[in-house]
Amino acid sequence: MQPAKDRFGLxxxxxxxxxxxxxxxxxxxxxxxxxxxxxxxKKFEYSPNEIRIKMxxxxxxxxxxxxxxxxxxxPGLGGIRATIEPGKITQVRIVAPKAGTYxxxxxxxxxxxxxxxxxxxxxxx
Ligand SMILES: [Cu+2]
Numbered sequence: 001m002q003p004a005k006d007r008f009g010l011x012x013x014x015x016x017x018x019x020x021x022x023x024x025x026x027x028x029x030x031x032x033x034x035x036x037x038x039x040x041x042k043k044f045e046y047s048p049n050e051i052r053i054k055m056x057x058x059x060x061x062x063x064x065x066x067x068x069x070x071x072x073x074x075p076g077l078g079g080i081r082a083t084i085e086p087g088k089i090t091q092v093r094i095v096a097p098k099a100g101t102y103x104x105x106x107x108x109x110x111x112x113x114x115x116x117x118x119x120x121x122x123x124x125x
Contacts, residue, residue: 042066049119071108
């Protein structure tokens, strides 16, 4: 019966180590400010239009418009969307669950060239 007891002890130890590592991550994670990525929108482009983020790490996109109202949507990431208005800061929080390249685009008609107002989010593991 000794081996079974040893196994139980091992499981308890592993559980404690996991619990503590989650706790420690939580404590230190709280002090870490979320990464803010500033993006400007204007006819008919976003700048930057290629954004690299890490999988599972929350980031905040902070949009401003330099001219008129624009939209922002990422169909591949649960249809996240926002309306970007001039003179305002619009924040969008993104946590990408999977690595890959996700296209985003303006979904509010902003003139001739609106269709070309696109960009991509590259999510790295
Ligand atoms: Cu547009």
